[in-house]
Amino acid sequence: MIKYLLSAGDLTRDQAIEILDIAEGMADVNEREIKKLPTLRGKTVVNLFFEDSTRTRISFELAAKRLSADVINFSAKGSSVSKGESLKDTAQTLEAMGADAVVIRHPASGAANVLAHSNWINGAIVNAGDGTHEHPTQALLDAFTMRKRIHGANSKGKALEGLKVAIVGDVLHSRVARSNLLLLNTLGAEVHFVAPPTLLPANPSNWKAKLHYSLDETLELEKPDVVMMLRVQAERMNASFFPSEREYARIWGFNADRLKTLKPSAFLMHPGPMNRGLEIDAISADSPQSTVLEQVANGVSVRMAVLYSLLSGERAADV
Amino acid sequence: MSNSFVLKNVQLGDGGATDILVEADKIVAIGSGLTAAEVIDCTGLVALPGFVDLHTHLREPGFEQSETVLTGTQAAAMGGFTAVHAMANTSPVADTAGVVEQVAALGREAGYADVYPIGAVTVGLEGKQLAELGAMANSKAQVRVFSDDGKCVHDPVLMRRALEYVKAFGGVVAQHAQEPRLTEGAQMNEGAVSAELGLTGWPAVAEESIIARDVLLAEHVGSRVHICHLSTAGSVEIVRWAKARGIQVTAEVTPHHLLLTDELVRSYDAVYKVNPPLRTAADVLALREALVDGTIDIIATDHAPHPIEAKDCEWSAAAFGMLGLETAASIAQDVLIDSGKSNWSRLAEVLSTNPAKIGSDSEQGQGLVVGAFANIALIDPSVKRRVVADSASKSKNSPYVGLELLGQVKHTIYRGYFTVRDGKLAEVGRN
Structure with a gap:
């Protein structure tokens, strides 16, 4: 089970295909009248966005909500967050509040890697775009x-x-x-x-x-x-x-x-x-x-599959 | 107190074992069978002239949260240094006689090493107007090295004038070679790794084009020029060419550019963020060879302390720079001795004699000879140590933490006074 999705290169062929296969199941859910699964009930997903991206944020938000997770949107752009230390402070704050997963978008290449390897945070981390590095x-x-x-x-x-x-x-x-x-x-x-x-x-x-x-x-x-x-x-x-x-x-x-x-x-x-x-x-x-x-439509299914893979700890048999 | 001791059975550079007798602040005898009130057994230790760093950031005044003259010279002593040249990018900038005299006075007060302030070339390091170079040269600090380090003197006319002007008092301009437009927003070496990591590249040509220009300027006006922290194979070629042509150019390399490569940036750990950036393995190899063959004249540390918050963050927000004083000798030993490619005499040249000569430090780099000031570094080349984060420096941003390095400074003697003894820092400086 992977805990972080920082780079597309982190995934083996089997892991990538598995996520895509889970996303197929999620796509079916998105066709239903009631587009919701109880899978991540009680989990908290934080969308930590240091850079504007309405599309990516709402895609992740919708994905988490369709899995019944609680979603917090933390938009850090334009607030006092401009210097590096704030990434640490923000991350530790989210950790203290018990975030199970952090979806991070940041203008600095490598920001998601720093978050993952800093011990500031214990939860799962999804890189939702870091500078000119990866998405x-x-x-x-x-x-x-x-x-x-x-x-x-x-x-x-x-x-x-x-x-x-x-x-x-x-x-x-x-x-x-x-x-x-x-x-x-x-x-x-x-x-x-x-x-x-x-x-x-x-x-x-x-x-x-x-x-x-x-x-x-x-x-x-x-x-x-x-x-x-x-x-x-x-x-x-x-x-x-x-x-x-x-x-x-x-x-x-x-x-x-x-x-x-x-x-x-x-x-x-x-x-x-x-x-x-x-x-x-x-x-x-x-x-x-x-x-x-x-x-755009597939983005929601794939992000559901990613959050599911990082947070559920189970195989996708029930989807 | 009258100071007299014998260093018993030292290995004198590449020579055999001998004794060194120190009285007060001078070496008074070298030979076998010397005696004094105090005898220190130095069997297995290599005696070298105290090291001279031509490129140290002591951060005081202005950035005392990173380092002070006291803590910086303590770190220097731990590394076997008996003199450091303090870079000008303090706050206020060392661009007036007042600031350089203050830094020199802080050095004397601390008593761990000679502190030679470097004067800024331009007012406020802004690259627009020459600082009062003459006033700094004629001050009590007697500045002879001028540098806008951290920034390049990129205006060719200003550079030409500075090169000419400092001839009046035997000074030298130490250039931080970085073409500013080619390095806007630069984060790491431009190469295969930066392409993968999506970090803005710092191309080798930005360094090499300035060095090429400056050696030609130095030739044209008949001045000497010193190149700070050479980092690329191409820069080595240019300096080699310039020296063959008879141009008065000297060049330094940092310990980190002799050992580390841009592959380390893959971790996005900002401890590896430095300017100029870590380059490729091929560059490292060229720099090592150039140090052996004499194209590069000296090792200078570019010791650049930063507080934790300046490094504990995302890469692009982090500060440039890394520590270097306490580990420099080990890396010099790796390149020159353990490689089997050179010898202790060369190590003494690149860490002591040559930097003192470039900096016009008459009381440093005198070598281990009778009558010289007793500035001595005693190294145990056989000790293997794992570098720890704990440091005499006020900062912890060493890129070597966790690495095993060979060689350790056992004692540092500064003007006859043990600033480091048995690997431990003296509690007070020499006064």
Whole structure:
């Protein structure tokens, strides 16, 4: 049983598939009229958010509530929390109040690791995004979405062997890209990163991925099964990573013309929120190939599965 | 009290066993069969000239919660040092005669080592206007080393002027080589590990480009320049090239850059956060070789104490810097002696003679010769010790805690006075 989910790389192939399988059961619950399980009754889950992210927070909140856990939302941004010691104080405060699990979102890379290895806290810890490092539940929900698109009702037990995934955009600063890389490697998929050279790491030698500068060439030559567009953060736009938004959209943005080049079975993902017209145009975002809303729905099921796996201590036989 | 003792049966550097007779603050005789009122058996101990650190952060005035001149020099004594150069990034900054004289006076009052204040190159370390270098040089503190350490003198005109100006009084500028724009928000070495960890990279080129510029500036104006804490293989190449060309450049390396790599950052334990950052194994190897072959002139600790709260937090919020005084000799021994690549004479050069020469410390680094001040470090090279968090420093941010290091400072003699005896710190300093 795992106690922490800090990195998508923490999961073995079997553990990852088990979480995805549990999430299948959770997805069924989410289809029911009464979308609730008693599994985590009496447990307290704290959403500790040092950074704004309404989507991720409500996804975790809904996941915990559907498992009947008590949920506390602690939004630390904008309060006196800006210096490092506050992470410690906040964590110890939550510990003193008896939190069973802490879901942490923090602007500093490694914040969840520090929390896990500091002895400030005894409960389970879920990394809900740390700086430009990782966002493991996003990778899990993406893998879940891929599996579902490909295998439908027969998804259980499946990995992603041989799947060709092109991840496009600001790879350098993307925790989504890092977590997806690790989990997709674990599940047997083939990862291709596509980005302007300024938005790739200077030394990616430890990465098991192929790197490309040209989106069009990648689409044409690699014929990916999945194209995942990454969000371009506003703070990159005036920092000389690329000359202009227009040029970025033209060369690395996904649009209707590129949509036509995808093979029929291929699909298009985006972790949201989208910059429509920048990394993805409206036609592509709203096309049948787009999985954006499925990803949101699957996010709740996957986070239910993660909280369940960390907190229940039991196998998922009763789901 | 009249002070007279014999260090019996010491191993004099690479030489054989002998005795050293100390009277008052001087070495008065070296040879066999010496006697005095007090005889200290030093069988198995290597005698070295007291170490001189060209790069120490004593934090006083202003940051006494981290370190004071007293506790910092006590840590220095524990490491075999008899002199330290106190960096200027205090509060107020050591950019006036008043501050440097205050730091020097605190050093004398403490009595654990000679304290040579380093003067800031620019007012407030802001890189805009030269500090009163002449006033600091002519003050009672007689400053000869100037540095904005912690910040780079990145304006090329200011750097040129500083290099020229300090020639008037035989000074040297010690450059913290870090191109500021290339290192905005930098958290760790830019490389394969930073790519994985999602921490903003501090690229080697940000150090190397400044060193390349500064050795060329030094050549142009005929000045000497000292490079602080060299950390990359590329920097070694540039310094090697500059020396071959006859440029007056000297370079230092820290103990941590000789031993630790950026792989340690994977823990996100901020004790490994330091500036310049820990680099790759290939860099460590190049630095070790450069120390052996003389491209790098000295080991300087960059001892940088920080209180617990500055390290017990997420990586990006943590302070840069690590302790180094009490472990420096062991790491020097590892690189030069235990590796089989060099010898004790070289160790004495890099930890004593050379730093004293670069810093123009006439009363330090004199070597173990008759007539010299009795500044002596006695090391037992065979002791294996596990580094513990407990330290003479006021801070605990040592990256070596839990590691086993070979070699231990048994006694430190500062101007004829035992600041450390049998591994224990003297309760009071020399007065």
